Amino acid sequence: MVVNNLKLLVGGVQLRDAVTTVTDILGKLFVRAGLHVLAMERGYASTIYGAHQFDPLVVSATPPLSYGDDRTDILVALEHDANPDASIQPNRDTILRHGKNLKEGGVLIYDSSADAVETSELKARGVKVFPLAARQIAQRDLKMEVTKNTIVTGALLRLLEFDMDYALFGAYLEGRFLSKGRGVVDINLEAARRGRAAVEEILSSNGWDTIGYRLEPRPSALPNLLLTGNEAIGMGSVMAGCRFYSGYPITPATSILEFLEKHLPRYGGRVLQGQNERESIRAAIGASIAGVRSAVGSSGPGISLKVEEFGLSGATETPLVIIDTQRAGPATGMPTKSEQGDLAMAVYAGHGEIPRIVLSAGTIEECYSLAFEAFDLADKYQCPVFLLSDLTLTDGRKNLPQTFFTENQKPVVRHGLVRASDIEGDGYHRFAMTPSGISPRSIVGTPGAIFKVSGTEHDETGLITTDPSKRKAMVEKRMRKMQTYLREDAKPPQVFGSPDGVPLLAGWGSTKMPLLDAQARLRAEGTETCVVYFTHIWPFPVHLVAPLLRQGSELIVVEQNYAGQLADLIQQECLVETSRVLKYNGRPFYTADIAGGVRQVLAGGTRVVRVGEEAPDAAIVIVPEGD
Amino acid sequence: MVVNNLKLLVGGVQLRDAVTTVTDILGKLFVRAGLHVLAMERGYASTIYGAHQFDPLVVSATPPLSYGDDRTDILVALEHDANPDASIQPNRDTILRHGKNLKEGGVLIYDSSADAVETSELKARGVKVFPLAARQIAQRDLKMEVTKNTIVTGALLRLLEFDMDYALFGAYLEGRFLSKGRGVVDINLEAARRGRAAVEEILSSNGWDTIGYRLEPRPSALPNLLLTGNEAIGMGSVMAGCRFYSGYPITPATSILEFLEKHLPRYGGRVLQGQNERESIRAAIGASIAGVRSAVGSSGPGISLKVEEFGLSGATETPLVIIDTQRAGPATGMPTKSEQGDLAMAVYAGHGEIPRIVLSAGTIEECYSLAFEAFDLADKYQCPVFLLSDLTLTDGRKNLPQTFFTENQKPVVRHGLVRASDIEGDGYHRFAMTPSGISPRSIVGTPGAIFKVSGTEHDETGLITTDPSKRKAMVEKRMRKMQTYLREDAKPPQVFGSPDGVPLLAGWGSTKMPLLDAQARLRAEGTETCVVYFTHIWPFPVHLVAPLLRQGSELIVVEQNYAGQLADLIQQECLVETSRVLKYNGRPFYTADIAGGVRQVLAGGTRVVRVGEEAPDAAIVIVPEGD
Amino acid sequence: MSVASPGTAKLWEQNAFPRHRIQWCPGCGDFGVLAALKMALVRMGVMPHEVLLVGGIGCSGQTRNYLNGNGFHGTHGGPLGYALGAKMVDPGLTVIALAGDGDTLAIGMESFIHVCRRDPAMALILMNNGVYGLTRGQDSPTTGLGKIMEEHTEEHPPFVDPARLAITAGATFVAQSFSGDPKHCADVYVEAFRHPGFALVNDFSPCVTYNKFNTSNWYREHGEHIPEGHDPSDRAAAWALLDDFDRRGKLPLGIIYRAPRRKKAHARLPIWEEELTGIDPAPMFSAFR
Amino acid sequence: MSVASPGTAKLWEQNAFPRHRIQWCPGCGDFGVLAALKMALVRMGVMPHEVLLVGGIGCSGQTRNYLNGNGFHGTHGGPLGYALGAKMVDPGLTVIALAGDGDTLAIGMESFIHVCRRDPAMALILMNNGVYGLTRGQDSPTTGLGKIMEEHTEEHPPFVDPARLAITAGATFVAQSFSGDPKHCADVYVEAFRHPGFALVNDFSPCVTYNKFNTSNWYREHGEHIPEGHDPSDRAAAWALLDDFDRRGKLPLGIIYRAPRRKKAHARLPIWEEELTGIDPAPMFSAFR
Numbered sequence A, B: 001m002v003v004n005n006l007k008l009l010v011g012g013v014q015l016r017d018a019v020t021t022v023t024d025i026l027g028k029l030f031v032r033a034g035l036h037v038l039a040m041e042r043g044y045a046s047t048i049y050g051a052h053q054f055d056p057l058v059v060s061a062t063p064p065l066s067y068g069d070d071r072t073d074i075l076v077a078l079e080h081d082a083n084p085d086a087s088i089q090p091n092r093d094t095i096l097r098h099g100k101n102l103k104e105g106g107v108l109i110y111d112s113s114a115d116a117v118e119t120s121e122l123k124a125r126g127v128k129v130f131p132l133a134a135r136q137i138a139q140r141d142l143k144m145e146v147t148k149n150t151i152v153t154g155a156l157l158r159l160l161e162f163d164m165d166y167a168l169f170g171a172y173l174e175g176r177f178l179s180k181g182r183g184v185v186d187i188n189l190e191a192a193r194r195g196r197a198a199v200e201e202i203l204s205s206n207g208w209d210t211i212g213y214r215l216e217p218r219p220s221a222l223p224n225l226l227l228t229g230n231e232a233i234g235m236g237s238v239m240a241g242c243r244f245y246s247g248y249p250i251t252p253a254t255s256i257l258e259f260l261e262k263h264l265p266r267y268g269g270r271v272l273q274g275q276n277e278r279e280s281i282r283a284a285i286g287a288s289i290a291g292v293r294s295a296v297g298s299s300g301p302g303i304s305l306k307v308e309e310f311g312l313s314g315a316t317e318t319p320l321v322i323i324d325t326q327r328a329g330p331a332t333g334m335p336t337k338s339e340q341g342d343l344a345m346a347v348y349a350g351h352g353e354i355p356r357i358v359l360s361a362g363t364i365e366e367c368y369s370l371a372f373e374a375f376d377l378a379d380k381y382q383c384p385v386f387l388l389s390d391l392t393l394t395d396g397r398k399n400l401p402q403t404f405f406t407e408n409q410k411p412v413v414r415h416g417l418v419r420a421s422d423i424e425g426d427g428y429h430r431f432a433m434t435p436s437g438i439s440p441r442s443i444v445g446t447p448g449a450i451f452k453v454s455g456t457e458h459d460e461t462g463l464i465t466t467d468p469s470k471r472k473a474m475v476e477k478r479m480r481k482m483q484t485y486l487r488e489d490a491k492p493p494q495v496f497g498s499p500d501g502v503p504l505l506a507g508w509g510s511t512k513m514p515l516l517d518a519q520a521r522l523r524a525e526g527t528e529t530c531v532v533y534f535t536h537i538w539p540f541p542v543h544l545v546a547p548l549l550r551q552g553s554e555l556i557v558v559e560q561n562y563a564g565q566l567a568d569l570i571q572q573e574c575l576v577e578t579s580r581v582l583k584y585n586g587r588p589f590y591t592a593d594i595a596g597g598v599r600q601v602l603a604g605g606t607r608v609v610r611v612g613e614e615a616p617d618a619a620i621v622i623v624p625e626g627d
Numbered sequence C, D: 001m002s003v004a005s006p007g008t009a010k011l012w013e014q015n016a017f018p019r020h021r022i023q024w025c026p027g028c029g030d031f032g033v034l035a036a037l038k039m040a041l042v043r044m045g046v047m048p049h050e051v052l053l054v055g056g057i058g059c060s061g062q063t064r065n066y067l068n069g070n071g072f073h074g075t076h077g078g079p080l081g082y083a084l085g086a087k088m089v090d091p092g093l094t095v096i097a098l099a100g101d102g103d104t105l106a107i108g109m110e111s112f113i114h115v116c117r118r119d120p121a122m123a124l125i126l127m128n129n130g131v132y133g134l135t136r137g138q139d140s141p142t143t144g145l146g147k148i149m150e151e152h153t154e155e156h157p158p159f160v161d162p163a164r165l166a167i168t169a170g171a172t173f174v175a176q177s178f179s180g181d182p183k184h185c186a187d188v189y190v191e192a193f194r195h196p197g198f199a200l201v202n203d204f205s206p207c208v209t210y211n212k213f214n215t216s217n218w219y220r221e222h223g224e225h226i227p228e229g230h231d232p233s234d235r236a237a238a239w240a241l242l243d244d245f246d247r248r249g250k251l252p253l254g255i256i257y258r259a260p261r262r263k264k265a266h267a268r269l270p271i272w273e274e275e276l277t278g279i280d281p282a283p284m285f286s287a288f289r
């Protein structure tokens, strides 16, 4: 019997089968019971309807590090009907795609309303199969098709021997539906009971008294929240005093826009859905000129379209936070698949040269804390600050104690903003030469501190100039801010383990968790490594990194792109040779990818390992998703 | 007496004084006489009227390498009147800005119509001063103000003892004005004679029978053309079979647009002035889809705005030539000043990763030949090809023998374009997997070879997919083209001198000439160096470069930007440590800058020398230019 | 454009290669557009290889993949730009842009207005559903059609009318249709494809998933065919017609405005090697001597 | 907006700090715009520090530097975007965009149409000279005003009319003026600045260097003041007025259209530390439990 440690994957037809309704409810119930939930690989298509969708939840007693490769304990297939367009029956889609990943002794539940599915192979591997005519029960018995997912939920609760008295589930339903009337709550409870009854029958007819997995509530003092990386960025932005946010809808950045549209007005802020990518960023720049902390969020194509404005923010020394939730590129690429392909863009994009800061989040906690830091740094250095995230994080969910947000709150500090009372005499110089490179900044409406700000080269007063030595001085003033940052605010990479004489595994972004998991797996095999994980990537903190890198026996950079963008940066900045483990098939790194890749590099003979050939669903014919 | 070796600088108020009318005429006359002309530093403002403008011409018997630092032999100041807005008399503007750079024994001619200028300091340095009331003569004697510049021209011809019979000048005037009537030719000849008479008087009253400089026609078999880098790019494009060009006006790329608007229709092509940066590049991409060789040209801000489309060209494997005539950034920066600040953008710009090729021209000849090559490579590799130039080259002029264009013409080869007759059976696969990564390309209208092309990820047939292994294969197919390029088309850097054990001076772009000049200067001082000059920058030809770089004693990269963008790339790719000599004040590199910077690095103690503090006109109060 | 071959109908009706599985929501209006396009192209007698379908980014833009003919799919807001370039190269092509209200009127506004002015002989089928479908239901520039809003904010401005904008910008063919009536759509499309200038068809194509206001029924109730007597070549009449329908809360369906501009004909540009031999640089020399 | 102080006139008339040397060509129409702006701002009684001038890229955009008040100068085509953001933050500011026909109607078209719809209470003085001045004389989207073109090409399309476009897009204030008559311009500007929504002033401001057709004299001949009786609050009347002037080959000068929309008032957004203390995250928690 495995207690409080399983990976549950729900699959179905996108939009129609409401896959995430099931996983959302389950996730919340588990978290309310004090369990830990990690759901980092939401599989969905960029078309709205009809493609395969899946959502795996890892549930455990302690915070899980990783999502257990692609192995699944419990598979739930919500498809029910046959589709003449597909060469294979669609109520087998989830089973065909994910069935092969079911562990020995795992569990399969599928909707058998239309037809039974041939599962003898799975059964031979010891998988317990539960055909559940959920849709049929919902339509025929409950006269309400939407309850089909509650029927499945009820079945699952039974199989997991969890919340059998519906204390948690009932409360959830009341919270959600009581406003629509008691009836809605009751029919859902009834649906759950029907699901339970159906699987009871299968259990007993097979002579099973358990499925071998069980979830047990853990008494937990702290209320927990289950939220995505984007929601964490949204919260971090609110707490950092961001009061103007704009964005043009784009996957997977839209959920930040939607979160802030909902919450920011309550904090006195405004949120603008741009009519295009450039209106978005320009309005955010204008808002910053008027004094408010502002941000713009987008993904790949929308970031590429804003490049000209990054340069403007840098040249005019206008603070701006730019959130790039990376997805698989290039071009439209794979809008709902993950990648870390925009690092070089964040560091270099744009003609000419500007000061800029690039932060990168690797966990949902870091989405929150780095969002806060991004606004602070933008304010202090009056330059664009990029906050990189990636699709695995944006859509991934994890439980965090509420205290994570309520305790240790940092106050908002407006750096270097000049008030009328600070002004002496006439000669306010917006771009005054200072040792730090940071000049006193005024906002529109400040008596005595009128400014003329331009993206055209200018002198200290804002006067347009092409005078060679003034130009040289102004370039150097702007770039000096990056030296100041390196002295005052740069953070070294996070180091896990001792670097001395062992292979270093470097990474950034959502690779953090599988990287640490792979480290543990390699350690178990007797291979000691040290993980060097970057959050503060640019300006590159050479002084903090180079000595560290030289301590290791070799350097293997693990990242989700083709080139090895961080590896290139390290080579450029530290002149240290790198090996690379790269994945760019759209799926996040699994622990096995990293452990395998590192083993291959350490075995010698290759410096670049490109993983992901045998991807989970590569074997079957897949009906394409559209775009 | 210096014969056939001088630097002549003409200055005046922009637009009003028609500075380049004078230099254009003189340049053409000198070239017709078989002399060599190099005019690489056209100084102008991005505002239309009223700023200071200057244009230096280096004239010599052999092709000049460089423009002689900022030292001037003959200075011509066209300003005539006093401007109440300026703290200094504007008819002194040219003198104040450039007078200090006059060589001992140099010559000053200025318009003294309004007032005489105090020039005792110059005279003390042996400068021969010619106050010439050109405007007064033009207005009062010839009743035609526009002839004032011909008066100056006539004076110059006399002082240089050149074309004293007006054989060349008369022919020029006839070619240009005869269609407007004989009278126009005659009044100009008369004006020239007046100018001559005026300076004769000064010569004799000072007892000078020469100014110490003289130009002598050289019998030259070859007719020569005097043209700018942009005109050379335009010609190269026409010869390469480019038949669709688009661009949104921007300094300094506009002159390519204007050149091709004039000439391309004659060759059956069309030229589109985009209504914005994106319409320009999209139309060029659409034209390429329809089969024609096409290009788009722009500079900094316009390049930044097109970043999303570069990715599209890469992802859809649509050939496209992108001409980036760099100017000083970031943002609007200094639109009429030079910089090499866009290398990182060309190499990295865009979300995700695409195959791309980056070429960079360093001379006007290379503008022509690399333009030709760019179209060929774009066609062959079906990817974006960047051709970098910079403002020094775009506006710089140089004489080239006509045979340079007429001889050794290469035929246009359309690589890999599928014709109807090539198609067998049904299954034309636009993105077929090939060892080279290059797939057979069809264009709209080809029976049997219909395509579905998308920037969304796709399989060999163009079917949209997110299947992990198909995705992986397609990324690798695209990127494989870069391996093929490195094998078949990459060029090593140009090497001047022997690299063994000496300091290597690396560079790219318009720095080429001063780099070679500096090498000669250092050699004269006893310091042997080797110049390593890059034209084919990306994909970086590591195999051709790394061994070479290891031969030198050290590596000093000379470039016109703040960071050292080529130096960074070399470090990343070759893991070789670099020193850097950098200039980013908007002025091109002078030989002295490079020689001085290299000396400083070689003396030890510093790895980065930032030159340009004492720029030519830094000392005087300059009325700003606007933007 | 080649003459209708007897097999054309089959070519247009058969599955496109490669065969994309249609992934629109059941009931999506774009199914009607697809059906109408097939009818219209059959009627045109044009061959698939002579057609270039340029798709926008959005549910609507996927039409390009479900239909035979060459398909190009670039950046969001870009279809008209690519189509313009292709058409300028080869005037013999049938170039059709297929895009949504978001693609065309939000991010694509910069192209829309100017292509109306440039007037290339190509068509835009604007699948107007009053919402961003593919990004899951945000407001588009046509959101709010038919709703009365008492108060506006900068965040939520009133909708724009693509037909009026196109006429104001200089388009020479402006029509409207409702994808729930594919036969009528096809009639309109054929006229659009035959128009010797830029043709906008604003096709009301409901999004059943995200626009719960402008439903099929709503469009059916509000759509009204343009009366026989209307003279589309009269710009003032076109404007008056729009005013009249607006006043009555109705949407005119049919050809609102059609008045070709006098345009210079262009030959196809040189493409093939044999068209690019012996290029003589000499004519470019004169300015440099 | 603070009450007119006695010193305001001097503040507006004195040289801006830092003092830019004016680098327009002698006779450039923009001198008239500058003079008119000074008059209008004096009349408004607003203080320079309360004003944000957002300049476009072009000769026109330089006006921001020759005038007192805060100045921001971003990317080409961007003024309305920046201005929108600033205005949304602080409704108390007087926000004025100053840009050319190229900046606004070529590359800036994407912003222009949508800002007309959003209707923020700010003004755009569009210095329309029918040419790209700063890049030396290429065609702009308004090139060709008053010329009859027999044949068009994709390369050289007909001009657009910003007044008609703005009204079609939903702008609530549309006026025209001629910079050769700064007094009248100032009258129009004051109305534009006072308008509680987006105000477009299409100001004919000749480029003496590059537009040799639409000269000062040409504008003087073709400009005509809008008759007293015109009711600018009537949209149909506004359109009819434009039609009438067009027919007569004249350019209407004055307020063509003015009809404020009902808009929600907004407070200034929190900026200062004291407005950002004790932020409570709890209200955001509910969805996550």
Ligand SMILES: Cc1ncc(C[n+]2csc(CCOP(=O)(O)OP(=O)(O)O)c2C)c(N)n1
Pocket (backbone or CB within 6 Å): A248, A249, A250, A251, A277, A301, A302, A305, A332, C056, C057, C058, C059, C060, C061, C075, C076, C099, C100, C101, C102, C103, C104, C127, C129, C131, C132, C133, C134, C135, C140, C207
């Ligand atoms: C530059 C860029 N920004 C944003 C997106 C995301 N995006 C894809 S489709 C779309 C809107 C589609 O709306 P519409 O054109 O109306 O098409 P529909 O799906 O409604 O047919 C957006 C915003 C993108 N692909 N590219």
Ligand SMILES: Cc1ncc(C[n+]2csc(CCOP(=O)(O)OP(=O)(O)O)c2C)c(N)n1
Pocket (backbone or CB within 6 Å): B248, B249, B250, B251, B277, B301, B302, B305, B332, D056, D057, D058, D059, D060, D061, D075, D076, D099, D100, D101, D102, D103, D104, D127, D129, D131, D132, D133, D134, D135, D140, D207
């Ligand atoms: C992205 C970008 N593209 C091109 C330019 C070059 N550019 C500067 S001003 C201008 C046109 C200005 O015309 P207009 O707005 O009419 O101003 P005017 O000078 O006529 O007042 C252009 C194309 C630029 N600055 N940025």
Ligand code: SF4
Pocket (backbone or CB within 6 Å): A048, A049, C023, C024, C025, C027, C028, C029, C030, C059, C060, C129, C133, C134, C206, C207, C208, C209, C210
């Ligand atoms: S989301 Fe709307 S537009 Fe998209 S396929 Fe579904 S119904 Fe059609």
Ligand code: SF4
Pocket (backbone or CB within 6 Å): B048, B049, D023, D024, D025, D027, D028, D029, D030, D059, D060, D129, D133, D134, D206, D207, D208, D209, D210
């Ligand atoms: S070029 Fe034209 S718009 Fe520019 S300053 Fe001169 S006259 Fe004015």
Ligand SMILES: [Mg+2]
Pocket (backbone or CB within 6 Å): C058, C100, C101, C102, C127, C128, C129, C130, C131, C132, C133, C140
């Ligand atoms: Mg839509």
Ligand SMILES: [Mg+2]
Pocket (backbone or CB within 6 Å): D058, D100, D101, D102, D127, D128, D129, D130, D131, D132, D133, D140
């Ligand atoms: Mg203009």
